[in-house]
Amino acid sequence: MAAPNPDVVVVTTTFDAESKARTLAAAVVRERLAACAQVYPVQSVYRWADEVQESPEWRVDFKTRADLATRLTGFITGHHDYDTPEVVAVPVVTGSSAYLAWVAAETTP
Template structure:
């Protein structure tokens, strides 16, 4: 394990109400090279909304990307999301496999910076 010394790799989390929508969004993000990898899995969410506690099954999407892409990724997700206020949380990666962190950086560099 190595530290992510530059702090450039993050995991961005969002959720969706259906597996189909979550998988479609995950594929679109990866296709646009805004994330190197997306993991989609079921979760149970309990939260305040419209003045009361909600309890709902959702599909969580964890997106591995570079910190400098978080704003673009957030705009991309928000523009394609059905929720009024979609969850968008970026958590810095403090360590990990040097090869994996380099792979994330490499896969998100191709095309994501506006280069073709």
């Protein structure tokens, strides 16, 4: 494992349909705002409209450079149909040197 590297983050969002999640994932990678995206089903429990809601969603995790997180957040919110989409970035504490270098190489400088 490499030393701690705050230069890479995982940015997460969710959608109510797999097709929407996959479409955004492809657009983000095509724009080189992330090196890759993982799309998978989750079951979400949350408070909305003053009630506890539960619904199936599709989560997308984007691997990108920390300096692209703000641009990626804007891209996600600009292409999202939720009133208040989840968009959070979590720093990568450590990882393989080769993988972290690949993330940096595959994203827009």
